[in-house]
Amino acid sequence: xxxxxxxxxxxxxxxxxxxxxxxxxxxxxxxxxxxxxxxxxxxxxxxxxxxxxxxxxxxxxxxxxxxxxxxxxxxxxxxxxxxxxxxxxxxxxxxxxxxxxxxxxxxxxxxxxxxxxxxxxxxxxxxxxxxxxxxxxxxxxxxxxxxxxxxxxxxxxxxxxxxxxxxxxxxxxxxxxxxxxxxxxxxxxxxxxxxxxxxxxxxxxxxxxxxxxxxxxxxxxxxxxxxxxxxxxxxxxxxxxxxxx
Numbered sequence: 001x002x003x004x005x006x007x008x009x010x011x012x013x014x015x016x017x018x019x020x021x022x023x024x025x026x027x028x029x030x031x032x033x034x035x036x037x038x039x040x041x042x043x044x045x046x047x048x049x050x051x052x053x054x055x056x057x058x059x060x061x062x063x064x065x066x067x068x069x070x071x072x073x074x075x076x077x078x079x080x081x082x083x084x085x086x087x088x089x090x091x092x093x094x095x096x097x098x099x100x101x102x103x104x105x106x107x108x109x110x111x112x113x114x115x116x117x118x119x120x121x122x123x124x125x126x127x128x129x130x131x132x133x134x135x136x137x138x139x140x141x142x143x144x145x146x147x148x149x150x151x152x153x154x155x156x157x158x159x160x161x162x163x164x165x166x167x168x169x170x171x172x173x174x175x176x177x178x179x180x181x182x183x184x185x186x187x188x189x190x191x192x193x194x195x196x197x198x199x200x201x202x203x204x205x206x207x208x209x210x211x212x213x214x215x216x217x218x219x220x221x222x223x224x225x226x227x228x229x230x231x232x233x234x235x236x237x238x239x240x241x242x243x244x245x
Contacts, residue, residue, distance in 0.1 A: 003225045003226065003229055004225055006225065006228040006229040006231075006232040007224070007225065007228040007232075009232050010228050010231050010232050010235065011235055012058060012059075014235055015058055015059055015060055015231065016060065016187075016188035016189040016211075016231065016234055017060070017061045017062065017185060017188055018060075018061065018062040018063075018064065018184065018185050018186065018187045018188050018189075019055060019060050019062070019063055019064070019187065019188070019189045019190075019191065019230075019231075020063075020064040020065075020066075020187035020189070020190045020191070020202070020203060020206075020207070020210070021051070021063070021064070021065050021066065021190070021191045021192075021193070022066045022190070022191070022192040022193070022196075022199075022200060022202055023044060023047070023048065023065055023066060023067070023193060023219040023222075024192060024193050024194040024196055024200075024218075024219055025040075025193050025194030025195075025217075025218030025219045025220070026040035026041045026043065026044040026218070026219055026220060027040050027041075028040070028194060028218060029043065029044075029218035029219070029220045029221065030043075032218075037079060038079070038082045040218075040220060041079075041082065041083060041086055042086065043220035044219050044220050045086060045089075045090050046220070047219055047220050047221070047222045047223070048065065048090070049094065050222075050223060050224065051063070051065075051222060051227065052094075052098070052103070052135075052137055053101075054224045054227055055135060055227075056101055056103060056134065056135045059135075060135055061135060061136065062135070062136045062138060062184050062185065062187075063135060063136070063137050063138065064108070064138040064139075064140060064181075064184075064187060064203070065137070065138070065139055065140065066140045066143070066200070066202050067087070067139050067140055067141050068083060068087070068109075068140075068141050068142055068143070069140070069142075069143055069144055069200065069201060069202070070109075070110075070142060070143065070144030070147055070201075071144065071200075071201065084114065084115050084117075084118050087114075087118050087121065087122075087141075088117055088118055088121045091121040091122070091124065091125050092121065095124070095125050095128055095129075098125075098129060098137065099128055099129055099132065101134060102132045102133060102134030102135075103129060103132060103134050103135050103136075103137050104129045104130065104132040104133070104134065104135070104136045104137070105125045105126055105128075105129045105136075105137055105139065106126075106136050106137065106138040106139070106183075106184070107122055107126065107138075107139055107141050107180075108138055108139070108140045108141070108143050108148075108180040108181060109140050109141045109142045109143030109144075109148075109180065110142045110143075110147075111141045111142055113142055114141070114142055122141070136184060138181070138184060140202065140203075143180070143202075144201050145201045145202055145203055145204040145205065146201055146204065148179055148180055148205075149175075149179075149204070149205060151178075152175050152178035152179055153175075155178050156170060156174065156175070156178065175205070176205070179205060179206070181203070181206055186203075186206040186207065186208070186209070186210060187203065187206060187207055187210045188210065188211065188234070189210065189211050189212075189213060189230065189231070189234045190202075190203075190207050190210045190211070190212050190213070191213050191214075191215070191227075191230045192212070192213070192214045192215070193214075193215055193217055193218060193219045193222055194215075194216070194217070194218050194219065195214060195215070195216040196214070197214060209239070209241050209242070211234050211237055211239065213229075213230040213233050213234065215229070215230070
């Protein structure tokens, strides 16, 4: 099918409840256009705006986006600083529209470790949208799944030492309740852009039975047609969760 045909075939009564996206390829997009990498990140923010708007309109209940990982601190300081500035800019620019559209912001990760201005911006967004009842926009910020799991294990260990938990009672539900995503369902569909075939330490626990869709399209070029292709592809699959139909 041509990319414009997928939307015609999507069953809008069976939209994935939770879509997660690894937004990859900003730097490569900029390099191919002989631009600074920072321009790729800025174009990526525009793609995020389009995607949030589309997901809200088609009634996706939860949208999780991988914005900044714990490994991204390894990048050049000037790029990291720009990403922090861009985060504040995105919140300032988008918060009114997000609030008008009844979208609730959620943060997955240790955002308190970010620069002060970023923390203030994040907390402003969280407070402004806390009572909204529409789509939840879950932003993974200073997030690493292994660190998240280690954090949960440490909590369990402390509770066990204090005799608050019997080791025999440790199960998947308990661990899940101690993750950042404890209040939202696991993703139904994980989309990765830029063609990379890896999870990159994103929601390792949560995507155990998530359907994967990888597109070669760089994140700044991601649009409604690619989202519809991913959703259509998802709808063609039979989810058995390890069992039989």
